[in-house]
Amino acid sequence: MTQLVKVIVIGVVFGVGTLIIASLIAPVFGREVPATAVVQRVLGRIRIGVRGRPVPNVGLPTRGQTPVTWVSDLGLGNVEAVPVTEEVSGSIKNGLEVLANLQTDIPQLQAVYRVLTDNSQQISFRRLRRGLGLYESVSRMILIDTAIEQESNLVMAVILAHEGQHALDHKLGRLGRDPRSCFNTEARAFDLTIFVWQSIWGMDGLLNDPSRIEQTFNQMARIRTGDPLGYVDRLISLYGDACG
Numbered sequence: 001m002t003q004l005v006k007v008i009v010i011g012v013v014f015g016v017g018t019l020i021i022a023s024l025i026a027p028v029f030g031r032e033v034p035a036t037a038v039v040q041r042v043l044g045r046i047r048i049g050v051r052g053r054p055v056p057n058v059g060l061p062t063r064g065q066t067p068v069t070w071v072s073d074l075g076l077g078n079v080e081a082v083p084v085t086e087e088v089s090g091s092i093k094n095g096l097e098v099l100a101n102l103q104t105d106i107p108q109l110q111a112v113y114r115v116l117t118d119n120s121q122q123i124s125f126r127r128l129r130r131g132l133g134l135y136e137s138v139s140r141m142i143l144i145d146t147a148i149e150q151e152s153n154l155v156m157a158v159i160l161a162h163e164g165q166h167a168l169d170h171k172l173g174r175l176g177r178d179p180r181s182c183f184n185t186e187a188r189a190f191d192l193t194i195f196v197w198q199s200i201w202g203m204d205g206l207l208n209d210p211s212r213i214e215q216t217f218n219q220m221a222r223i224r225t226g227d228p229l230g231y232v233d234r235l236i237s238l239y240g241d242a243c244g
Contacts, residue, residue: 084200087153092123092144095156099164099196102157106199112164112192115171116142123160125149132213133159135166137175142167148213154200155213161196165189182243186235193217194224 084098103110128134128145135142142163148156169175169185197217205218224231
């Protein structure tokens with residue numbers, strides 16, 4: 001087989017696989033995903049994980065008050081940025097306090113918060129080789145990278161929300177091994193991550209001197225809000241292999 005034929009075969013296989021994955025993940029967003037848009041681009045990477053699968057990585061602020069328009073299977077509606085006190089202490093306790101204060105404005109966060117507080121003894125810091133946080137379904141542990149201790153309580157809150165959504169999905173029996181449930185749980189966790197971040201900072205995220213991790217959250221929010229198909233592309237690139 002010539003080199004050209006090999007390239008063509010690989011391209012066809014990749015294209016078909018991408019379309020299959022897109023058809024599985026599209027219902028999460030309540031829309032059809034055009035094939036041309038799905039294969040258009042593969043964006044950067046973010047590392048927040050579940051079930052031991054490593055996945056790629058994602059000042060005084062200016063607070064925005066722009067309403068957040070949201071569509072997801074979590075049923076998240078419009079919300080405005082909620083005043084939350086920022087502390088330069090990424091402790092687990094401080095992160096949980098932020099989520100407690102956001103529950104009124106984000107009702108979908110209430111069940112996640114209950115799971116986190118009911119199992120707070122199973123949340124701990126650990127040096128992770130890859131990732132900001134990880135939910136281990138076997139031990140039911142939530143692990144937070146030790147580097148987050150140097151971040152703000154708001155960053156900690158966002159990571160806890162992400163991993164807490166995985167823990168809630170596990171409790172509800174939604175961590176299936178089939179591709180659809182795999183993509184759905186990742187989409188829900190990323191949706192909640194971004195929604196919490198925008199609920200704190202507004203549509204544009206943290207504008208004043210964001211850290212590297214905060215810049216990543218800003219980027220996630222912009223893509224999810226302004227380029228939904230690009231957001232699907234990113235999830236496919238992150239979890240295409242893991243969700244199979």
